[in-house]
Amino acid sequence: MKYKIDDDKIFVKLVRGDWINKSLTKIAEDNNLTSGWISGIGAIENIELGYYDFDSKSYIKKSFDGEFELIGYNANISLKDSEVFIHSHATIGDINFKVFGGHLYDAKISAAGEFLIQKGKIVINRTIDKNIGLALWEIL
16 A cells, blocks of 8 residues: 555555555544545455445445456545544446446455545544434534
8 A cells, every 4th residue: 555645635556455445544544534535446356345225224245256347436534433434335347347336345456446535624423313224424
């Protein structure tokens, strides 16, 4: 993992074997980020995606074996229980050009990962919305 800061942006290069969310969380912690937005592309493996089922208020999880293109990664940075929290979604494509997507628990870089963190200047906390069952942004 390598990164370079340019004012309110952090350019991130993840390499083979780096875990996406774990690596980006470490960068956010090291730079005292309390809000921000992340986008990225690359090639990944060991993927776990989720789909939130509102009726059961729980995630349905699915693992994807093999290598996939990371077509799109979108995430935000906030604080949950005073800790850096990255909420991420990913769109992935396989060798047959089939596309899948959902909430990204994590994935490992298989070839390359290029990400941009847009640093926020405010603190965004998450609190549980009991009607939905998720910790959502608390914007006052």
